[in-house]
Amino acid sequence: MRWQIEDTPAQLEFRAEFRSWLAQVLPDGWVAAVEAGDDPALEKVKAESGFNPFAWQGTIGRSPYAAPLWPKEYGGMSGEVWMQQVIRSELVRHRLPTVSINLLGVGLAGPTLIEHGTEAQKERYLRKILSGEEIWCQLFSEPGSGSDLSSLATGAVGDGDEWVVNGQKVWTTIAQFAKFGMLLARTDPDVPKHEGLTYFVVDMKAPGVEVRPLKQMTGSSEFNEVFFTDVRVPDANRVGQVGDGWRCARTTLMNERVALAGISLDPVSFTGGVRRHPWQSYLEGVPDRTDPLVRQRLAQLYIESEVKEITAYRANSARLGGQQPGPEGAVNKVFNAEYNQRRSSFAIDANGMAAVAWVPGDQRAEGRAQTFLRARANTIEGGTSEVLRNQMAERILGLPRDVEVDKGVPWAEVRRN
Ligand SMILES: Cc1cc2nc3c(=O)[nH]c(=O)nc-3n(C[C@H](O)[C@H](O)[C@H](O)COP(=O)(O)OP(=O)(O)OC[C@H]3O[C@@H](n4cnc5c(N)ncnc54)[C@H](O)[C@@H]3O)c2cc1C
Structure with missing residues (x-):
């Protein structure tokens, strides 16, 4: 017999509540086919009802079930981790997507805004992330800065109540479909690399943003190069304090690992x-x-x-x-x-x-x-697995830190290729 984790009474109750919501929103016959374990019937209902993952994202995204851990006031349930597990297991059981079409929005941008964003930013962005109306991408990696992310060179220079961004990102997944990007940029080159970064929300349709898809060996173009030429970003789109971008980026990265795992x-x-x-x-x-x-x-x-x-x-x-x-x-x-x-x-x-x-x-x-x-x-x-193994060695096992030749050196003075 297969190993099972039994539901607690609270989990049983929550599972019943979620199942009853699914019964209300799914096309006729779907739940009956699941209950009967009748896969061909389920496939038939799915095909005949024209199931569309984008429309489904809108349905679940406007309910509190898309992000049970998010605060109630921004579309979540202020709930607990087990609720997420129950929801996921029911989605699997009902052959529904377990990953949002807006994975980077829900998994990365949302948690970062909840932790570091202003009230106005939370109001503006969070609900549309959940509903999938606004797709997000992550503008971190650059041609010379991947594992050593904090060495990045894309610059943002203050100009009144705006910032002017110039530089290049790469590997930017779904940038070609994104409405907003989480941008990590250098706002002070004269301090050590981690200290001179600031985190922004960038409108991907703003003048000066150019997205060039890259073709992968799978044949699809999942990720892109993104070029910034004098892109103006309002200061209201800054997340966290000037120079505190690394702290905000760490929230994004920690959540990314969980989302990808x-x-x-x-x-x-x-x-x-x-x-x-x-x-x-x-x-x-x-x-x-x-x-x-x-x-x-x-x-x-x-x-x-x-x-x-x-x-x-x-x-x-x-x-x-x-x-x-x-x-x-x-x-x-x-x-x-x-x-x-x-x-x-x-x-x-x-x-x-x-x-x-x-x-x-x-x-x-x-x-x-x-x-x-x-x-x-x-x-x-x-x-990468190598870099994450380094992190485990240092932060979990307490082994000595990896060599850092640029520690304490102002970014502008560090030698780069
Ligand atoms: C499919 C895909 C989607 C991606 N999507 C995004 C995205 O949406 N947004 C974004 O910002 N980025 C994205 N990335 C970029 C990704 O985060 C980087 O590729 C990754 O961090 C590695 O950086 P790099 O490619 O520059 O390799 P490098 O950092 O140049 O590493 C090259 C090799 O050296 C090893 N290495 C480097 N440093 C060390 C060290 N200290 N110790 C041991 N080994 C080391 C690495 O493990 C690797 O094998 C994506 C990547 C892929 C493959």
């Missing part, structure tokens, strides 16, 4: 009784399930997926009372990224030639190849 190849949920085994569709994609070596690898992956889910559950449960995530987010991020790679590699190995050459239109084969190629990025995006 939550993106998994497994639609696993070990609460709420998922009827169909969550591994079923993955197993169906493995042609020879009798080969002893195949079975060994499958069993190993299964163990890892359980460990991953339970560790995520425990880490989240530890974050009670709305605390910000700490360095423990790095543990799950690293494990999840490497697990995704092992799992998608195995799917390729197990399918042999069929994994590398297929009849056009074979969606399973296409999806398998896409997943394998996309998973390469998992150990880079949101902080």
Whole structure:
């Protein structure tokens, strides 16, 4: 029998409340198909009702269930971490998206604004983040500053009640669709690198912002280069104090690790009784399930997926009372990224030639190849596994700090390539 975490009475009650909300908002027949464990019927209802993830984001985003941890006054529930777990498990059970189409808005920008933004900024942005009406992107990484983010060079110079921004960002996911960006810029080059940064909200349609999509090996253009030429940003869009950008950016980065650790190849949920085994569709994609070596690898992956889910559950449960995530987010991020790679590699190995050459239109084969190629990025995006291991070594294990040759040196005097 599969290991289960039993609901407490409060969780049972909340689960019933959320299920009843789902029953009200989902098309007729959806919930009945879920209750009956009838996947073909569910697929039929989904297709006939023209289910659209953008419209769904609007529906859940205008309810308090999209971000239960956010304050009530900004569209959340002022709730607890377990509520998020219950909601996620019900979304999995009802075959609904568990990740917002506005992942960077909900996962990164929202928590940063809640912690460091002004009242006016919270009022202006938070609800539209949840509803997906305004998509956000993260303007942090630059061609010369990725892991060493605080060395970045994009500058913002004060001019009356505005700032003038010049420079270049790269790797900016979904910038081509974004309405706003979280920008980290250098406002004082004459102090050490962490101290001269300021955090802004930038209108991605403002004059002087140029977005150039980059093509990935998956064939899609998920991320972009973004160029700023004399872009004027009102001071009202500054988040936090001038020179305090690194503190705000750390909130974004800590939340990014949690958001990315939550993106998994497994639609696993070990609460709420998922009827169909969550591994079923993955197993169906493995042609020879009798080969002893195949079975060994499958069993190993299964163990890892359980460990991953339970560790995520425990880490989240530890974050009670709305605390910000700490360095423990790095543990799950690293494990999840490497697990995704092992799992998608195995799917390729197990399918042999069929994994590398297929009849056009074979969606399973296409999806398998896409997943394998996309998973390469998992150990880079949101902080590389090497850098996160450094962080764990320092902040969790208390090992000596990594070498810092530029410590205490004004940014303008540090040698750069
Ligand atoms: C798919 C994808 C989407 C992304 N989306 C965004 C986004 O939306 N917004 C954004 O701002 N950024 C984004 N990024 C950028 C991402 O954060 C950076 O790629 C990442 O931080 C690494 O930086 P880098 O690419 O400059 O590599 P570098 O920092 O140049 O690192 C190169 C190599 O050196 C290693 N290394 C570097 N420093 C150390 C060290 N101190 N100890 C040990 N090893 C080290 C790294 O692990 C890596 O293997 C995205 C990246 C990817 C792949």
